[in-house]
Amino acid sequence: MRYFSRDGLTFDVDDSGPQKGEVVVLLHGWPQDRTAWDKVTPRLVDAGLRVLAPDLRGYSPGARPPHHLDYEISELVGDVIALLDAASASQAHIVGHDWGGALAWAVAARHPDRVQTLTVLSTPSPSGMAHGFRQGEQLKASWYMAFFALPILPVLFFRFFAQQVMERIGMPRERAAYDAKRLKDASSAQGSLNWYRAQLSPTLLWRRRSRPGTPRRSKHREMLPTAFVWGAKDPAFAKASTRHTVNKLRERAGEQIDLVHTLELDTGHWLMETHPETIAEVVLDRIGGHGRSEQQAG
Template identity: 40%
Template sequence: MSPLRRFDRGLLRFDLRDDGPEDGFPVLLLHGFPQDGTSWSRVVPHLHAAGLRTLVPDQRGYSPGARPPGRGAYRLEFLVADVLGLLDSLGLARVHLVGHDWGGGVAWAAAARAPERTASLTVLSTPHPAAMLASMPRSRQPLRSGYMAAFQLPALPERLIAPRLEQALRRRGLPAADAGRYARRMREPATLTAALNWYRALPMSHVRTPPVTVPTTYVWGARDFALGRTAAELTERYVHAPYRFVELSAGHWLPETEADEVAAAIIARTRAT
């Protein structure tokens, strides 16, 4: 991937990889937990070959210069504002928006809040938030999501996660090289706390995500350990625009393990739009 550049949003400085054809329509790719922008490294060459420009930030808390203290600084409304601030800083009217895991949650919210800035939406793994909520009383999703409640505790998750993270990621299907890279980064206490603060800020967030009104593709792995079928299938209800559901015989880590299929879905959505 390209060398890092920076963009500033107030007092925060974000790391960004901006690469591909200069005249290509921009695709903004948002990573999840506990990843960073390098999670897209197998996907972006396909997008460049299709004539698309890629923008891949390390998001709030993952960029060392954008790591404010306190869980309140990681509310969803601030994460969405970071996305729109990036577009403003680069002078971009619209992008094709792509997100995985937590990045998918931000992408759903950003597309709902600013459809005029979103040419299309492609989300990996993460169902629409309303579909996730609707699935809770009718599936095993509460058990799958139990770790999110555990992450609300102060300090203890950091002590438990840091020494075990690499093995846990490998057991859940992430390739060894990726698991090692993410785990090494999360051994920095400030980095891990900032990443966990995304979860801790959820009860404080003031953003509700209505149905999106932009052309959308949702890609889900049938063996996802965290996100089940019920929410995946309910997601269509919350897209009031052309919609495509892509089910893969895969787990959770789609950018790293299913790059060809992920890139194909993104390219198909951009071309259809």
């Protein structure tokens, strides 16, 4: 596969590894694209897995609806399910980072029958984020989201200062230059920022409140095998949010502690760029079903 389509949108995707291998879907975050996984993918392919790494909605040139209302979480989840259908994959191992991590939680909650294992990098669970906001810590960490959701201004800002900002928050220079180049294009920048605008949209918040039947939590009584990895120095996510996520995962697993693998790294936000070997190991470990308790890594 090189592309897949949904509702008139065309998404770019890298399809690597044996076509009959178990499927792994890698979901990137902001402001990355599918190439953020380039140092992780070969290790997964060497293990005999088929790896699908798409450019998500707003990032693929053929899938950039201009209005933020088209970035509602149900639409984003639908894009991932469309990818699985196009790949003829009844199930997949879902891996996500940053916004891709938030999307991974949502796919697992809404379509648990399509998810074999779940690996989330950096992004606390929805309940973890809610807890962090209630404690006030996550509110302080997420102040930038309000700026990103503004019209015009953030697009202009990143046209001139994207690389400096990325490097300042720990992204390796080569990757910062790559992502900054894409943010200089207004269409690309706006497409990626629409994720933030949708999250903070009063219209979409009202829609969610007025749809009591919309699934927000998993209807899956049995917990999916889940790995959660985060950086201790990540400025985007509060410790209260990550701690709550870990505690709830363990609580849900109960005596089946091997269903949960949590790992804190002594690093920042950009886990695939700075620790690709570790991330690949975690994904393979989760797929292999070898549960481990919480660890600390340097």
